[in-house]
Amino acid sequence: MKRFLAAALATSICVTAFAGCGNNNNGSSAASASKNESSAVSTSSTASAATGETDFSTQDPYTVKLLIPGDAKTEDCKEVSEAASKILQEKYNTTLDITRVGFGSYPDQVNLMLSSGEKLDVLYNNRDIFVSAVNNGQIVPMEEYLSEYGPDLLTEIPEERWACTSLNGKKYAVPANKEIAVSWGFACVKEMADATGVDYSNIKTEDDLLPLLEAAKEKFPDVWPVVASYGGMSIMNTADDLGADIGSLEDCTNPDDTTVVNFFATDTYKDIVERRYAWTQKGLIIPDASSTSEDSSAQIAAGKGFGMFTNTKPGIEGELEKKTTKEMLVFTLTPVYTSTTRLDILWYIAHNSEKPERAVQVLNEIYTNPELENICINGIEGKHFEIKDESKGIVGYPEGVDGTNTGYPSYPWAWPNEMISYTWEGDPEDIWQQTSDWNDSAVISPAMGFSWDNSSVLNQVTACKNVKSKYENALGTGSIDPATALPAFLQELEDAGVNDIIQEKQKQLDAWLASNS
Structure with missing residues (x-):
């Protein structure tokens, strides 16, 4: 599998540099692929650009606490943290402590940890906290640490993307390497949609959904045609x-x-x-939808809902199928576009980190090391996932495990670099190339950057x-x-x-x- 991981990383270097803000990062791809392929083959070898002549394994021991959303069992997070730490301890004398918090309570938990001074080093958050977190001093600039502790981040992330996560000339966040374009749409259970008998082939706008929703209500009176997610719904615009x-x-x-x-x-x-x-x-939308405390996918999985508003992207059907355990039909209702905000998943260094340089170092390793990234994303092989096709790097759930009962659900998009991770069965085998093409196809906002x-x-x-x-x-x-x-x-x-x-x-x-x- 390490042979596959090395090839996956080398390939990802060629397909991930859209334009965050418009242009490919040409010129560095071949060198990056070469150096990162060698780093992926053995976790005991030194990541070439990240270490230079320094042996970082002799650093003082340190634990990096990482906060990310998504329900998971505490014991499973501990097991995943231990597996990830084996790589980081050997290379950096660093232990990783992964803490996951449910999506509904995550914003409050972030605010609590940032304001309380509780130990926290690196965290996921959305774009919407960026400016306020900078101006309130809740996150620290990475500028002084990147050249020594995060040089791969400097190399692999196009300057145009850095511009989208910088303020007053300082880099404050690592943008996740994922789809950075978006369109908005509606997802529903395909079997139920087919059972309505409605011809849904020409649904192009939110208005067009009405006949399908009315038919679903009539056919399945005990199921809400549209459910909300934690009290909200995406706005099609x-x-x-x-x-x-x-x-x-x-x-x-x-x-x-x-x-x-x-x-x-x-x-x-x-x-x-x-x-x-x-x-x-x-009666087409669940009553008091703004008070819903559940994820929409969980409601659909439980048979309470028929459909939900969602973002769309390559592989969205497979992603939703993992969460709902049902085959999903997705309608795209807006054009594909990108803007500064579409670099929406950002990784920050908390102001209460005792050693920000070690947090940057861990981010650098997760971003470039497929073995480490796959542990963080997918968990423990044999427990949370299993290899379905080693040559193609395709994984799936072990027997008896699915998106509703796993102790460590997989959310590739939430981590720093999903483009070097395994492909889940049900997704296209070339999902990362499709993602790159999707990014390239987007209409670019005149205010991008x-x-x-x-x-x-x-x-x-x-x-x-x-x-x-x-x-x-x-x-x-x-x-x-x-x-x-x-x-x-x-x-x-x-x-x-x-x-x-x-x-x-x-x-x-x-x-x-x-x-x-």
Whole structure:
């Protein structure tokens, strides 16, 4: 299998450098493939660029605590941590402590650990905390550590992607190497959709879903046609939120419009929330969807739901099938596009890390070492996964194990570099090439690479965030009537200073566009 892992890494170097922000990282691929192939063959050898002449195995012992979302059993996380630590101890005298927290409670856990000073070194989080975490001092810049402790990250991540995770000239986050383009859609159980007798071949918009949902309700009266995930639903749109906070390009597939607007005040948003409220009144959306404390996939797996809104990408059907245990049908409802925000999974170094350089070192190794990345993603061979085809690097669940009972579910997209990991059965064998092609196919936002700095309007940002938390999920899931709630939402945003944020974001965007023209 190590022979396969070396080949997988070498191949991934050739297919992963989209453009984060538009261009391939040509010129370094051959050298990177060569050096990383040798590092993957033996975990006891020194990763060439990462170590140079230094023997990092003589460092003082240190434990890197890593925080990532996704339900998993504590004992399984401990077992996976021990397997990963065997690699890291030999090369770096470092122990890895993986802590996983359920998606629903993860944001609160991150806030608690960052504010309490509890030991934490490296963490996953979404793009939406980036600017505030930088300005609040919750994460530390990686700049001074990368050349010595993370040189492979510097080599393998295109500068255009680094630009999307930098602020004021400093690199603050490692972007996950995954799909960085997105389209939005709807997923449902194929067997149930077929049983309705509805011709679903021409579903292209959210409106087009209505006949299928109504037929599903009639055919399966005890199953909700649409379920929510932890109180929220994806919004089918092509807006670019320009990095974080309120203030968006309404349609970033239009290169000629760089006007920053309050997306919640647009007709696009109004149409979506009115439609979803109407569907709730018809019984097509689970009641009180904004109060749902379960993942939508779990509800579908339990037979409570027919479908859910989702992002779409190559392999999304297989990914959802792992979680729902059912064959899933996915409809794409928006164009494929990319923006700074679409580099959405970022890896940060916490301000409370005692040794940030060791955290960077671990990130560097996970990003480039297929054996280590596969342990972190998939767990223990024979318990959480098993090899189905060694020559092709295809894995699946062992007998008696599935996405509902495994103690360590696999979420490749959440880790630093899924492109060097195994392919799960059910996914296309060339899933990583398809992912690269998907990235290349995306319409690129005219603001791609722009990083928003909210430091001058932090009070308004905080106030508007509180207003959003009051209304956004309730409106987006059809749980409250937009006829009264939407005007109240917009007024409270104005009172909280939304126009100040939009004005400042427009000013910064205009300056960035001028300097990049």
